[in-house]
Amino acid sequence: MDKDIMQSIAELDEMVKSLRQDKLVDPHREERFDDEEEESAFSIKHGAYVRVSDDSMRAWVWLNPPGDGEDYYSRSLIKTFLEENGIVTGFHESNIAAIAKKHVYEREILVARGAEPDEGKDGYYEFFFDTSDKRKPSVREDGTVDYSSMSSLSNVNAGDVIARYHHSTPSRNGYDVYGNEIPIKPPKELPPLKGRGFKNDRNPDEYIATESGKIDYVDGRIDIKNVHEIHGDVDLVTGKVEFYGDVHITGNVSAGVLVRASRNLTIDGVVEAATLYAGGDVVLARGMQGAGKGKIIAKGDVSAEFLEFTNVEAEGTVRSNSIINSNVSAGNMVIAEGRKGTIIGGNVRGLLGLTAQTVGTEKEARTVVSCGYSQEDYDNYLASFTKESDIQRYLSEVVERMTRIVKEKRAGTEINPEASEAELEILNERKDEFFEKLDQVKADKEKLAAIIEKGKGSMVIINDKIYRGTVISIEGTNFAVKDNTCYMRYRNEAGKIVGEVIVYN
Numbered sequence: 001m002d003k004d005i006m007q008s009i010a011e012l013d014e015m016v017k018s019l020r021q022d023k024l025v026d027p028h029r030e031e032r033f034d035d036e037e038e039e040s041a042f043s044i045k046h047g048a049y050v051r052v053s054d055d056s057m058r059a060w061v062w063l064n065p066p067g068d069g070e071d072y073y074s075r076s077l078i079k080t081f082l083e084e085n086g087i088v089t090g091f092h093e094s095n096i097a098a099i100a101k102k103h104v105y106e107r108e109i110l111v112a113r114g115a116e117p118d119e120g121k122d123g124y125y126e127f128f129f130d131t132s133d134k135r136k137p138s139v140r141e142d143g144t145v146d147y148s149s150m151s152s153l154s155n156v157n158a159g160d161v162i163a164r165y166h167h168s169t170p171s172r173n174g175y176d177v178y179g180n181e182i183p184i185k186p187p188k189e190l191p192p193l194k195g196r197g198f199k200n201d202r203n204p205d206e207y208i209a210t211e212s213g214k215i216d217y218v219d220g221r222i223d224i225k226n227v228h229e230i231h232g233d234v235d236l237v238t239g240k241v242e243f244y245g246d247v248h249i250t251g252n253v254s255a256g257v258l259v260r261a262s263r264n265l266t267i268d269g270v271v272e273a274a275t276l277y278a279g280g281d282v283v284l285a286r287g288m289q290g291a292g293k294g295k296i297i298a299k300g301d302v303s304a305e306f307l308e309f310t311n312v313e314a315e316g317t318v319r320s321n322s323i324i325n326s327n328v329s330a331g332n333m334v335i336a337e338g339r340k341g342t343i344i345g346g347n348v349r350g351l352l353g354l355t356a357q358t359v360g361t362e363k364e365a366r367t368v369v370s371c372g373y374s375q376e377d378y379d380n381y382l383a384s385f386t387k388e389s390d391i392q393r394y395l396s397e398v399v400e401r402m403t404r405i406v407k408e409k410r411a412g413t414e415i416n417p418e419a420s421e422a423e424l425e426i427l428n429e430r431k432d433e434f435f436e437k438l439d440q441v442k443a444d445k446e447k448l449a450a451i452i453e454k455g456k457g458s459m460v461i462i463n464d465k466i467y468r469g470t471v472i473s474i475e476g477t478n479f480a481v482k483d484n485t486c487y488m489r490y491r492n493e494a495g496k497i498v499g500e501v502i503v504y505n
Contacts, residue, residue, distance in 0.1 A: 050085040050111075056176035057114035059087045065105045075100045078111070087112050088179040112177040117184035120171030125190065126164045130154045131217045137303060137319070143339025144321050145305075154216075156209045156224060162198055163207040163222070165190070190220075197224025214246050225263060233269065234259070246280075255291065264300070281316070290326070302330075323348055334369075341463070343369060349473075351451065353458040357465075360481070364469030372455030372475035372492065377448055384445035391441060395434040402427045460490040463502070472497060 052059045061082065066072060073081075078096050090112045099109055137145045156162055168189050174182035192200070193207060197215070200207045207222070209215070214227040226245030233251035234241060240258035241247060247261035252269035253276075259265060264280040271288040274295075281300035288294055290310030296302055301316035308324040315331040321338045325345035328334060334350035336343050341357030348354065349370040360367045405424050408414040460472050470481040472490050479490070479497035487502040 048081065050082060050087060051108065052087070052177060056178055056180070057116070058110060059090075059112040059177045060108040061099070061111045062108050063099065063105045065103070072103055073100060082111060087177050089175055090114050090177050114176040114182075115174045117174035117182050118172040119184055120187040121169040122187045123168040123189040124166050125193070126166060127217065128160070128162055128164075129156060129215050129217075139338065145319070145338040155213065155227060156215045157212045158209050160209045161206060162209050162215065162224075163193060165192075165205040165207075167205070193222050194220065195222035195224075198222060214248075228261075255293070265298075282314075287320070301332075318350070343367060349374070351455045351458065353460070355461045355463065357463050358467075359462055359465075360467030360470040362467060362484075364467065366469055366471070367467075368471045368473060369460055370473035371458035371460055373448075373452045374473070375476035377451055378476050381445065381448040381452060384441055384448065387441045388438065388445065391434055391438045395431065395438065398427050398431050398434060402431065457491070461502070462486070462488045462490075 047062070047064045049062050050059055051062070059082070061078065063073060063078075075096055078099060079091065082091070092111050092113060095109050096111055098104060099111075140146050168187035171184045171186050173184055176182065192204070197211050197213065198207050198209050202208075209224055211224055211226070214225050216223045216225070226243075227248055228241070228243035228245060229248045229250070230238075230241065231250050233254065234249055234257050235254035236256050238257070240260070241249070242258075242260040244262045246263045247259060247265050249259070249267045249269070253259065253267055253271045253274045255273035257274040258277075259267075259274060260277040262279045264283070265276060265278040266283045266285070267276075268285045270286040271284055271290075271294065273289070273291040273293040276282055276296045276298075278298045278300065280298070282296055282298045282302045282304075284302075284304035287304045287306035287308070288296070288310045289308045292309045294310045296310065296312045296314070298312075298314045298316070300314070302312055302314040302318045304320045306322045306324070307318075307320050307326045307328065308322075310326045310328075312318055312326065312328040312330075314329070317332040317335060318328055318330040319335045319337055321336070321340055322342040323334075323336055323344075323346065324342070326348070327346050328348040330350045330352075332350065332352045334348055334354045334356075335341075336356035336358075339357070341355075343356045343359045344361055345365045345367050347368040347370070351371065351373070353371045354369050356369070359369055402424060405414070405420050405427075409417070409420060414420045455475060458474065460474060465484065465486045466481055466488060467484050468481055472479045472481065474490060474492040474497055477492055477495055477497055479499075488499050489502050490497055490499045492498070
C-alpha cells in the first residue's frame with residue numbers, strides 16, 4: 001500500500017483515539033465502551049480511562065466493573081491509576097472514596113480539581129470625604145456647560161478622620177491537576193499620602209485633619225486649606241472681602257464690591273460690576289455682568305456660566321458658555337464651550353489658542369479673537385533690546401565718572417573735595433537706579449521672550465459658524481473675515497493667516 005495512504009490512515013486513527021478520549025460522558029448515564037475504546041492509551045483493564053479538561057483544571061475517571069474473580073478497586077489503586085496518568089494534585093478524596101466503597105462504575109466521576117490562583121487585593125485608601133474632581137464642569141442635557149457643578153466644596157473639621165489605609169491581602173499561586181503551578185502577580189501597596197493639614201503619627205494607616213477647612217485630593221495628595229464662606233449676598237454694605245485662603249460666596253455679588261482671595265474664589269450667584277482677585281482659580285457658577293467695569297484677575301483658571309461686558313486677565317485657561325462684549329486675556333486657552341459656545345464683540349485672546357462654537361453675529365458685530373503673541377508684545381520685545389543697551393551705556397558713563405573721582409581722591413588731585421564727595425554720592429544713587437532699571441528691563445525681556453515662544457503654533461478653531469466682521473489675529477498678524485463661513489481652523493504661516501476647513505469623520 002502507498003506510504004502516504006498508510007500515514008494518512010495512521011493519523012486518522014490517532015485523531016479518532018483523541019476524539020474518544022476527550023468524549024464527554026454523562027456520569028448518570030449507564031454506558032459501556034466497545035472493545036476498540038478499551039484499547040485506548042489510557043486503558044489499563046476493562047476500558048478504564050482518565051479524561052482531563054482542556055484547561056487541565058479538572059480530571060474525571062471512568063471505571064468498568066472488575067472482571068470475574070478480580071477484587072474491587074481500592075482507593076490506593078484508583079489513585080495509583082490517576083498518578084500513572086499524570087494526575088498528581090487536587091485529588092477529590094470523597095469522590096475517590098465513594099468509588100471504592102460504593103463501587104461506582106460505568107460513569108465519569110470527578111476525581112481531581114486544580115486550584116485557581118488567588119489574586120489577593122491591592123492596598124487601597126478609604127476616604128471619608130468627596131474625592132471627585134470638582135475642577136471640571138458637567139454638561140447639561142441641552143448641551144450647555146454647568147459651572148455650578150464646580151462650586152461644591154468638601155469641608156472637614158480638625159480631628160476628623162479623613163482617610164484610612166487598608167493593606168493588601170496576599171495572593172496565592174494556583175495549580176492544575178498535573179501539578180503545574182499557575183503563578184500570579186503579588187498585590188501592590190500604595191505609598192503614604194502626601195500633603196498638608198493632617199497627621200498620621202499615632203497610626204500610620206489613619207489620617208486625621210489637624211485643621212478645619214476645604215479639603216482637596218489630587219494625584220495622591222491631600223491639602224486642607226482655610227476657607228472663608230459667606231452665606232448670602234455680598235454688597236457695598238458688606239464691603240470688601242479679603243481672605244488669605246479660599247473664599248466661597250453662596251449668593252450674588254453687587255457692583256462696586258472688591259473680593260480678594262489668596263487662593264481660589266467660588267461664587268454661586270450672579271456677579272455684577274465687581275472686582276475679583278484670586279491667587280488660584282475663579283469659578284462663577286452663574287456668571288458676570290460687568291457693565292464694562294467688572295474685572296477678574298486670576299493666577300489660575302477662570303470658569304463662568306457667562307461673561308458680559310467684563311474684563312478678564314487669567315494666567316491659566318478661561319472657559320465659558322458665552323463671552324459677550326468682553327476683553328479677555330488668557331495665558332493658556334480661551335474655550336467658549338457647550339452647545340452655544342459663543343463669542344460676540346470685544347477682544348478675546350488665548351496665548352495657546354482659542355476654541356469656540358460661534359464667533360460674531362449676522363449683524364457683523366466687530367469681534368476680535370486672537371492667539372499667540374500680539375504685535376504689541378513683539379514690538380515691546382524689540383524695544384527692550386534698545387532700552388537695555390541705553391541703560392548699560394548710561395551705567396557705564398556713571399561708573400566711569402565715579403572711577404575718575406575716586407582716583408583723584410586717592411591721588412589728592414581733586415580741586416574741590418566737598419563737591420567731589422557730593423557728586424560721588426549722587427552718582428552712586430544713580431548707579432543703583434540704573435541697576436534696578438536694568439534688572440527690570442531684563443526681566444521684562446525674558447517674560448516677553450517666553451510669551452512669544454509659548455504662543456508659537458497656536459490656532460483659532462471655530463467648530464460651527466464665524467461671521468463677517470470678525471477679526472482674527474495670530475502672532476501679530478491680523479485677518480478680517482469677509483464672508484460668513486463655518487468649521488474653520490486658522491493659523492499663522494510665515495506671517496500670513498491661513499484658514500482650512502475642519503473635516504469631521
